[in-house]
Amino acid sequence: xxxASAVEVADAIRAMVVRGAPAIGIxxxxxxxxxxxxxxxxxxxxxxLAASRPTAVNLPWALARMRDDPTPERSRELHEGEVExxxxxxAHAVELFEPGTxxxxxxxxxxxxxxxxxxxxxxxxxxxxxxxxxxVLVDETRPLLQGARLxxxxxxxxxxxxxxxxxxxxGSLMARGEVDLVVTGADRIAANGDTANKIGTYSLAxxxxxxxxxxxxxxxxxxxxxxxxDRSLPGPQSRLRRDPGCADHRDRHRGRHPPAAL
Amino acid sequence: xxxASAVEVADAIRAMVVRGAPAIGIxxxxxxxxxxxxxxxxxxxxxxLAASRPTAVNLPWALARMRDDPTPERSRELHEGEVExxxxxxAHAVELFEPGTxxxxxxxxxxxxxxxxxxxxxxxxxxxxxxxxxxVLVDETRPLLQGARLxxxxxxxxxxxxxxxxxxxxGSLMARGEVDLVVTGADRIAANGDTANKIGTYSLAxxxxxxxxxxxxxxxxxxxxxxxxDRSLPGPQSRLRRDPGCADHRDRHRGRHPPAAL
Numbered sequence: 001x002x003x004a005s006a007v008e009v010a011d012a013i014r015a016m017v018v019r020g021a022p023a024i025g026i027x028x029x030x031x032x033x034x035x036x037x038x039x040x041x042x043x044x045x046x047x048x049l050a051a052s053r054p055t056a057v058n059l060p061w062a063l064a065r066m067r068d069d070p071t072p073e074r075s076r077e078l079h080e081g082e083v084e085x086x087x088x089x090x091a092h093a094v095e096l097f098e099p100g101t102x103x104x105x106x107x108x109x110x111x112x113x114x115x116x117x118x119x120x121x122x123x124x125x126x127x128x129x130x131x132x133x134x135x136v137l138v139d140e141t142r143p144l145l146q147g148a149r150l151x152x153x154x155x156x157x158x159x160x161x162x163x164x165x166x167x168x169x170x171g172s173l174m175a176r177g178e179v180d181l182v183v184t185g186a187d188r189i190a191a192n193g194d195t196a197n198k199i200g201t202y203s204l205a206x207x208x209x210x211x212x213x214x215x216x217x218x219x220x221x222x223x224x225x226x227x228x229x230d231r232s233l234p235g236p237q238s239r240l241r242r243d244p245g246c247a248d249h250r251d252r253h254r255g256r257h258p259p260a261a262l
Numbered sequence: 263x264x265x266a267s268a269v270e271v272a273d274a275i276r277a278m279v280v281r282g283a284p285a286i287g288i289x290x291x292x293x294x295x296x297x298x299x300x301x302x303x304x305x306x307x308x309x310x311l312a313a314s315r316p317t318a319v320n321l322p323w324a325l326a327r328m329r330d331d332p333t334p335e336r337s338r339e340l341h342e343g344e345v346e347x348x349x350x351x352x353a354h355a356v357e358l359f360e361p362g363t364x365x366x367x368x369x370x371x372x373x374x375x376x377x378x379x380x381x382x383x384x385x386x387x388x389x390x391x392x393x394x395x396x397x398v399l400v401d402e403t404r405p406l407l408q409g410a411r412l413x414x415x416x417x418x419x420x421x422x423x424x425x426x427x428x429x430x431x432x433g434s435l436m437a438r439g440e441v442d443l444v445v446t447g448a449d450r451i452a453a454n455g456d457t458a459n460k461i462g463t464y465s466l467a468x469x470x471x472x473x474x475x476x477x478x479x480x481x482x483x484x485x486x487x488x489x490x491x492d493r494s495l496p497g498p499q500s501r502l503r504r505d506p507g508c509a510d511h512r513d514r515h516r517g518r519h520p521p522a523a524l
Contacts, residue, residue, distance in 0.1 A: 142402075142428035166404035168429040168462030175464060200430030202437060206469055 020113020282375020
C-alpha cells in the first residue's frame with residue numbers, strides 16, 4: 001500500500017488497512033509530514049487524519065507532536081520511539097515468563113499494529129529469544145480475525161510454535177491447564193489501571209482467574225487469584241502508559257464494529 | 263434430505279446433516295426400521311448406525327430400544343417420547359425465568375437437534391409463550407456456527423426477538439448486565455451433575471459466576487455465585503438425564519472437530 005497524501009493515509013486508517021493504535025499514530029505522523037512536503041493545508045490535513053479513527057488515542061497524541069515540526073525526520077523519530085517502547089515493554093514483560101511457558105494471546109498486538117516488534121507479540125518474541133516459550137495459542141479473534149490473520153503470520157515469521165484456536169475454546173484449554181500465561185495488548189489504560197482491549201479480552205481475564213492446572217499445583221484452591229470484575233488483564237503496556245484523562249473503564253467507550261464485520 | 267436405507271441414514275449422521283444427540287438417536291431408530299422393512303441384515307445396519315457418531319449417547323440408547331421391535335411404530339414412539347421430554351424439560355426450566363428476562367444461548371439445542379420443540383430453545387419458547395422473555399442473545403458458536411445458522415433461524419420462526427453475537431462478546435455483555443440467564447443444552451450429564459456441551463459452554467458458566475449487574479443489585483458482591491471450575495451450566499436437561507455410566511466430567515471425552523471445521 002502506497003499513500004501519496006494525508007487524505008490517502010486517512011482513508012487507509014478508516015478502511016483499517018492500517019490498524020493498531022500505535023501504527024495509526026505513526027501513519028498519521030507520516031501523513032502530516034507528507035502534507036507539509038506537498039505544501040498542503042496542514043490544519044486541514046490534521047483534521048482529516050484526526051477524524052479517521054476517533055477512538056485511537058495515539059492519533060491525536062502523534063498529531064500534536066508533529067504540529068511544531070511537521071517533517072519526515074520528526075515522524076521517523078516518533079516511529080522509532082514507538083518501536084523502542086515496545087522493546088522496553090517486552091523487556092519488562094519477559095520477567096513474567098518461566099521456562100516452558102505456554103502462552104495465549106488475543107487479537108494482534110504485534111509489529112503490524114505498532115510499527116515494528118510489537119507489544120504483546122514483542123513480549124512473546126523476547127521470551128522465545130530467551131528460550132522461555134514453549135508455544136503460543138492464538139485466538140482467532142472475532143470480528144475481523146486479526147489473531148488468525150495477523151498474529152499467526154507474525155509468529156510464523158518469527159519461527160515461534162503456535163496454533164490458532166476458536167475464541168470460545170480458550171476457556172476449556174485454560175481449565176485443562178494448557179495455558180500458563182495470557183498476554184494481550186491494551187488499547188487504553190485508565191488512571192486506575194483498568195484496561196480496555198479488543199472484545200473477548202475481558203472474558204480471558206475472568207477465565208484466567210479460575211483455578212489453573214490444579215493438578216500441577218497440588219491444591220485446587222491455590223491457583224485462584226482475585227481479579228476485579230471490571231478489569232481486563234494487565235497487558236505489558238500497563239506499567240508504561242496510564243491515561244490520566246480516563247478515570248476508569250466506564251470512561252472509555254469502545255468503538256463497536258458494524259454487524260457486517262462479524 | 264431423503265434417506266432410503268440405514269447406510270444412507272448413517273451417512274447423514276456422519277456428515278452432520280442430522281446433528282444433536284436426540285435427533286441422531288431418532289434418525290437411527292428410523293434407520294433401523296427402514297432396514298427391517300427392506301429385509302436388510304439388521305445386525306449390520308445396527309453396526310453401521312452405531313459407528314456413525316460414537317460420541318452421541320442417544321444413538322446406542324435408541325438402537326437398543328429398537329432391537330426387539332424394529333418397526334416404524336416403535337421408532338415413531340421413540341421420536342414422540344423425545345419431543346415429550348423436551349416439553350417437560352421446558353416446563354421445568356421456565357420456572358427460572360422472570361418477567362423481562364434477557365437470555366443468552368450457545369450452539370443449537372432446538373427442534374432441529376431434538377426432533378421437535380427443543381431442550382434449551384424449548385425453554386425459551388415456553389418462556390416466550392408466558393410473556394417472560396424480552397430477547398435472546400445467540401452465540402454464533404464456533405466451529406460450524408450452529409447458533410447463527412440454526413438457533414437464530416428457529417427463533418425467527420418462533421417470532422422471538424434475538425440477536426446473533428460473536429462468542430467472544432458474551433463476557434463483555436454479561437459484565438454490563440445485559441444477560442439475566444444463560445440457557446444451553448447438555449450433550450451429557452455425569453452422575454455427579456457435571457455437564458458437557460459444545461465448546462464455549464464452560465466459559466459461559468465461569469463468566470456467569472461473575473457479579474452480574476452490580477448496579478441493579480446494589481451490592482457488587484451479591485451477584486457472585488460460586489460455580490465449580492469443573493462444571494458447565496446446569497442445562498434444562500440436568501434434572502432428567504443423569505448418566506450413571508459416567509462418574510464426572512473427566513469420564514467424557516468430547517469429540518473434537520477437525521481443524522477444517524473451524
